[in-house]
Amino acid sequence: MSHVTTHVLDTSAGRPADGIAVTLERGGEVVATGTTDADGRIVDLGPDRLDAGTYRLRFDTGGRSPFFPEVVVAFVVTDDTHLHVPLLLSPHGYTTYRGS
Incomplete structure (x- = not known):
């Protein structure tokens, strides 16, 4: 499993948001890219281990x-613990949190 995974839900429609392009970046460099599946998930976004530092999901x-x-979520990697970063999306707002 990737070190970082994500899940996008369209809260206005009450269902997963499929087809969302996502880029994992560090220091302006692209680490990985992916597109959400029919369940709104990307489970294979990048390597299974990331160096410590600040990353962004775009x-x-x-x-x-x-x-x-676009929504950009910055987060810090401190160790090799799996990180799940969900995005709840609506037409005029969004929420994110550290998932499990």
């Missing part, structure tokens, strides 16, 4: 949110 939400063409 979600291309333009097709789902008229106000937010």
Whole structure:
């Protein structure tokens, strides 16, 4: 399993958000890319281990949110613990948290 996984839910529709392009970045460099599946998940985003540091998940939400063409979530990797970063998306807002 990847060190980082994600899950995008379209809260306005009450279902997973499939087809969302996601980029994992560190220091302006692309580490991995993926697209959410029919369940709104990406379980194979990048390597199974990341070096410590600050990373960003960039979600291309333009097709789902008229106000937010993209959502960028920055987070810190401190060890090799698996990180799950979900995104709850609506037309005019979003929420994220550290999942399990």
